[in-house]
Amino acid sequence: MNLAAVRAIYLFEMARWGRTLMQSVLSPVLSTSLYFVVFGAAIGRRISEIDGVPYGAFIVPGLIMLSVLTESISNGSFGIYFPRFTGTIYEVLSAPVSPLEIVLGYVGAAATKSIILGLIILATAALFVEVRVLHPFWMLSFLVLTAASFSLFGFLIGIWADGFERLQVIPMLVVTPLTFLGGTFYSLSMLPPFWQTVSMFNPIVYLVSGFRWSFYGVADVGIATSLAAIAGFFVLCLVVAWWIFRTGYRLKA
Amino acid sequence: MTRIISISGLSKTYASGFQALKDINLDIHRGEIFALLGPNGAGKTTLISIICGIVTPSQGTITVDGHDIVRDYRHTRGLIGLVPQELSTDMFETPWATVSFSRGLFGKARDPAVVERVLKDLSLWDKRDQRIMTLSGGMKRRVLIAKALAHEPKILFLDEPTAGVDVELRKEMWALVRGLREQGVTIILTTHYIEEAEEMADRVGVVSKGELIVVEDKARLMKKLGKKELTLHLASPLAAIPEALATRGLTLNGDGSRLVFTYDRQAERTGITALLSDLSAAGIRFTDLDTSESTLEDIFVGLVRSAP
Numbered sequence: 001m002n003l004a005a006v007r008a009i010y011l012f013e014m015a016r017w018g019r020t021l022m023q024s025v026l027s028p029v030l031s032t033s034l035y036f037v038v039f040g041a042a043i044g045r046r047i048s049e050i051d052g053v054p055y056g057a058f059i060v061p062g063l064i065m066l067s068v069l070t071e072s073i074s075n076g077s078f079g080i081y082f083p084r085f086t087g088t089i090y091e092v093l094s095a096p097v098s099p100l101e102i103v104l105g106y107v108g109a110a111a112t113k114s115i116i117l118g119l120i121i122l123a124t125a126a127l128f129v130e131v132r133v134l135h136p137f138w139m140l141s142f143l144v145l146t147a148a149s150f151s152l153f154g155f156l157i158g159i160w161a162d163g164f165e166r167l168q169v170i171p172m173l174v175v176t177p178l179t180f181l182g183g184t185f186y187s188l189s190m191l192p193p194f195w196q197t198v199s200m201f202n203p204i205v206y207l208v209s210g211f212r213w214s215f216y217g218v219a220d221v222g223i224a225t226s227l228a229a230i231a232g233f234f235v236l237c238l239v240v241a242w243w244i245f246r247t248g249y250r251l252k253a
Numbered sequence: 254m255t256r257i258i259s260i261s262g263l264s265k266t267y268a269s270g271f272q273a274l275k276d277i278n279l280d281i282h283r284g285e286i287f288a289l290l291g292p293n294g295a296g297k298t299t300l301i302s303i304i305c306g307i308v309t310p311s312q313g314t315i316t317v318d319g320h321d322i323v324r325d326y327r328h329t330r331g332l333i334g335l336v337p338q339e340l341s342t343d344m345f346e347t348p349w350a351t352v353s354f355s356r357g358l359f360g361k362a363r364d365p366a367v368v369e370r371v372l373k374d375l376s377l378w379d380k381r382d383q384r385i386m387t388l389s390g391g392m393k394r395r396v397l398i399a400k401a402l403a404h405e406p407k408i409l410f411l412d413e414p415t416a417g418v419d420v421e422l423r424k425e426m427w428a429l430v431r432g433l434r435e436q437g438v439t440i441i442l443t444t445h446y447i448e449e450a451e452e453m454a455d456r457v458g459v460v461s462k463g464e465l466i467v468v469e470d471k472a473r474l475m476k477k478l479g480k481k482e483l484t485l486h487l488a489s490p491l492a493a494i495p496e497a498l499a500t501r502g503l504t505l506n507g508d509g510s511r512l513v514f515t516y517d518r519q520a521e522r523t524g525i526t527a528l529l530s531d532l533s534a535a536g537i538r539f540t541d542l543d544t545s546e547s548t549l550e551d552i553f554v555g556l557v558r559s560a561p
């Protein structure tokens with residue numbers, strides 16, 4: 001194991017992020033505050049509580065997931081796409097590092113950033129509403145697993161993409177709609193039965209549900225199902241990553 | 254002389270179907286400076302990229318320090334430093350950060366002293382905390398060299414190190430390369446400049462259209478360079494070289510209007526005087542004469558042109 005290399009990639013990526021720290025921290029704080037003003041205040045006045053949880057507090061886990069998901073994908077994809085775009089990837093490819101080490105460095109850094117972001121949003125939310133975390137261990141587990149899976153997913157997008165537009169396509173056309181339809185701002189039980197069934201095919205439902213359970217002990221689907229879904233997604237991404245490196249897909253001519 | 258790199262039966266066909274390398278066989282000796290010459294698109298960068306692990310070979314095997322570059326990539330890549338042809342650098346980083354990164358990437362423990370020495374050797378010390386995008390092209394190239402040297406490689410690949418570099422910097426680079434060779438580093442460089450190969454290399458390989466057409470000691474190539482040609486423009490064309498001059502190794506050119514005599518400039522007796530007196534004895538008159546010497550350039554152009 002070339003730990004020095006993992007460390008080098010990880011720290012390099014974190015340093016790049018550190019240079020724009022103000023942006024990285026300010027924008028989630030700002031957007032979270034806006035969500036609370038708009039959704040919490042406006043809608044919350046009409047829906048006082050869901051499943052026994054005040055509406056403002058109810059949306060906190062979903063909000064965190066929403067940001068962690070999108071941020072993980074964008075960090076993960078940008079981290080590997082940028083060196084491909086500038087050509088500096090040559091160095092990583094010519095270095096004595098294994099695919100696993102490359103993934104650990106890039107995806108590890110991307111995941112770390114979005115975990116930090118998730119915690120910042122949590123702290124911001126706590127300023128507006130009373131947030132309880134019933135199962136802190138599971139809360140962190142879900143957070144880490146989600147950040148890692150979707151950073152890895154982003155990494156795969158970053159390898160697949162051959163232009164900046166492509167980098168945006170999947171997050172914009174697939175992930176954002178799924179997140180909004182994934183029970184972020186409502187409980188599935190509020191939907192007509194048909195849409196409840198459709199929602200069962202939305203992987204993000206399982207994430208948000210499991211994450212919300214770790215906060216308030218209420219869930220749309222079973223907690224074991226949630227865990228299995230996210231773990232399954234993670235493994236799927238790992239397999240694709242392994243295939244990419246084995247074949248050199250889009251990395252080596 | 255021991256081999257440090259051994260390439261056998263190497264071919265590369267890109268996904269586009271284009272065959273960039275055809276059955277390359279080449280050994281690089283430990284501690285030498287090897288120059289790869291060849292016109293644009295010959296396959297020099299492809300060859301280097303395969304050895305470094307950036308491009309996958311289609312056929313053939315390569316060993317570096319006795320280890321297979323695919324199976325034992327950790328060992329082989331750890332020995333190699335690569336300075337690419339393109340100026341691809343992390344524009345937003347500083348030389349210090351990017352060189353330190355390279356060292357870590359190649360598995361070496363952090364060592365600010367080494368980074369400092371490398372930056373100083375490349376006259377980048379003053380610029381160490383400036384963003385790379387604020388550096389000049391020549392400085393960026395030096396940053397790339399510094400990155401390649403950060404893990405103290407045993408083999409250094411320089412892909413056109415002096416393209417677009419001014420005379421002074423070129424001399425500096427030559428000095429740097431010689432210094433590295435003195436430390437026992439094996440150097441493989443590609444270049445379009447014949448003069449660079451002449452100046453630097455111990456051996457020269459010429460690549461053309463994906464084939465390695467010549468590999469030769471520079472000294473031997475230079476010997477070929479020592480040859481000069483004397484051309485005599487005849488007053489009246491000859492149908493054939495006269496019997497009396499048959500032993501002189503002359504050739505008849507331009508429909509019999511020019512006699513060409515090849516001689517060794519460094520030889521004690523060139524044979525020119527004797528030739529001239531033989532000519533007048535045979536009654537052959539000439540109106541003009543000129544001499545020329547074949548340069549590595551001529552040899553190179555001739556080789557490339559005659560390659561299939």
Ligand SMILES: Nc1ncnc2c1ncn2[C@@H]1O[C@H](COP(=O)(O)OP(=O)(O)OP(=O)(O)O)[C@@H](O)[C@H]1O
Nearest residue numbers: 253267269271273292293294295296297298299300
């Ligand atoms: N990724 C690729 N896909 C398809 N063809 C390629 C690829 N990379 C290089 N080639 C082709 O392979 C041939 C050799 O290219 P290469 O870059 O090795 O040449 P070179 O000798 O380094 O040339 P130069 O002196 O211009 O740098 C060229 O015809 C080039 O177009």
Ligand SMILES: [Mg+2]
Nearest residue numbers: 297298338412
């Ligand atoms: Mg080239």
